[in-house]
Amino acid sequence: MLQRVAALALVSLLVAACSANAGSGTSGPGGDPVTGGTLNVGVTSDISSLNPYDGTGESTSMVVAQLNAGLFKRYKNKVVPAIAEGLKPSADGKSVTITLRAGLKFSDGKPITPNDVVFSIEQAKQGGVVGSLYKGTITSEKAKGADQVVLGLVRPTINLDALLSYTEAAIIPAGFGGRSKDEFYRKPVGAGPFAFDSRKPGTSVALTRNKNFWDGKKPYFDALNFQVFNSVNALTSAFQAGTVQAVPFAPRESVPSFAGANIVNTAAASTEMVFVNGRTGPLKNLRVRKAISAAIDRKAIVKQLGGAADRPTDTYLPTTVLGEAHPVPVGDRDVARVKQLLTGTPYGGGVSLELIYPTGDSTLAMTVQAIQENLASVGIKLKAKALDLSAWVERLLSGKYELAYQSISASGSTAESPLAFYVTSGGIGGGWSTRVAKAALQQYQAATDAAAQAKALDMFQAWVSAELPVIPTVSVSPALILSKKVGGFEGMRSVTQQSLPLGELWLAK
């Protein structure tokens, strides 16, 4: 009896997998957007905060992005005005005047004033890595009249609008709307397409349509309901039963099990890479580092990951970054070169290394396993050790590792956050010089045109390619799983999942 049941279940699973492969694609309902309904979004991790300035984690960023709006936003590979009408630099470029749209209101119906913008920028400056970027760019913020804000700048900044399009540049009511900070973030008010309704920690976050949203008919849904699933199996079942219609950040190995889904590959905001500790034994030797890089079969890893938009990469910066360094040609795995490189070192007979990586990301784990196999075949024995994220970070930043694997993501659409992270982490704990990164960051920020920005990034990338303090491997494009009933997903491909504009989506009747 049980065997029959098990066999039936196995058949069901296979049918589900086959139908997912056969039925998946990116076709959805056509026609005009439909207003109304609730979009149930399944996520595999709960939010950690509703504070846009210090919230971290994929789910947190995504929920915060629905509740808030900034002065600018990134959409379809461009930075476009959001609640700002536009910005006008002064003649010397040392200040800009930002004009707000007319009639703006927060989700609680109160008007958005220049004082709110000033207060929000002050809050953003107190944030983490991004806060230090704001502090390093904006010297002052002052309200001017009923609808303008003047920002003093450290230097003329060509991508200020991009910097102000970060999720961390959200506009909130001045003085937290008369509440304490803690009270405010328990039930926040923002200018995003959705308004906060309720939260059950570890279970769900419910948002409702912001009737005061500035952008025309959007959002189309009446409500957004984020449901937290501790089990991917439960999430898959909920999707198949139709109780969940959207699954962002879908674990890569689970994608085939979403039968009949639209699989939308969103922008790759992160690059996976091996961090190298240049202070430890064999890794001090450039030839060993080059051998490791040459031994990794990036193309095979991409094929194994199975994402249609994943790419092999040798570049530190994620592809979503504006003014991205000119891509470095990705070399094929070259076993002969690996052997040649190792022969000239004391490690010609083989070398053993430990690679640490954080738990909780199955895509990372898959890649680590592939790298382990790649290196084993050329005599480099890799002991892979999965660590809790905080333990992994502690080991990394204290330099107590040989190799570490993780993805580096850009908070927004400029190269500043990944470059600043490299600098503030002291070359990511590996004892590397941060001189080139600092110089590149300064040149990037001082650049007066896109060509000068690209030149700064190229300089940093050339140093990375020559010294290999990190060994980039793949650029992973996360999958957004949508029910075939969900329309309006075309714009999702060019944005990161952390800032998905769910207000653009709609549900066919």
Add this chain to the structure above:
Amino acid sequence: MLLGVVRRLASVVILLFGVLAVVFILGQRAPGNPGRQLLGLNAPQDAVDALNHKLGVDRSLWTQFWSYIGNILHGDLGRSYSSSEPVNGLIWDRFDATAWLLVAGLALSLILSITLATLAARYRGTWIDTTIRLFTVTSIAVPTFWSGLLLVLLVALPTGWFPVGGFGTTTADHFRSIVLPAVTLAIATAPIQVRVLRANLLESLGSGYVEAAASRGVPRRRLLTRHALPNAAVPAIAVVSIQAGYLLFGAVIVENTFRLPGLGSGLVTAITQRDYPMINGITLLFAVLVISFSLIGDALSAIVDPRVRVS
């Protein structure tokens, strides 16, 4: 009698203290820290240090432990690191789903085990007995998450009679949502009860008082239900009280499989977030419940069997 009760209560307090101490120290000794876990890789170290200071996890282990114990004695389980809400409230919010699951799972498990054990004893050595014994062996071997997944794939998805997950908002929703999780729990726990009860029933059926009753012409069904079953139930009560504790831990898996917002799924979430106050709070409650089930089992045994009372 009074001394026995006092002795039992003292052992309960020591046991609870031991559980708390072990969970607390293990959590604190695990590598990493909550500040980094909550703020992520990109957060500057000073922000992480500030958060750890705010949470109080930068104090010495013993300071933290005694402070925690002091708060517990005042009924305060602390605040969740991840949501900043009081743990008492968060646990209470989640208690509902777990209570439904435990009650329904235990009820189904008892119905299933009494029915199957009685049938197996009544038809000893026949194909019915063999089938039931085969069921118990295979049920013990099948992992709980797997049977839950099978029920979702073979019942919930094709028929739509029951939701694949969630708990709903109304009582009717709760009834519908709890059926498959309760069946999953019952499948996991009933087999041992069936085996124990069957063995006890067979022993009772072979005893002198049953044979005497049979010789007086008492019908076989009455012999089984009125004479053998009550006597066979006494040892089974001890097993059921232990199984009730097992149900609680089975709930951790079942709640995650069916996305029930109960204490089990709360525990998993808390562990992944390094939310120590939540982990400690739920573990403490689990310990209290397991001990309570055991005490209730002892009390029931004493009520049913005077020999237990005397001992």
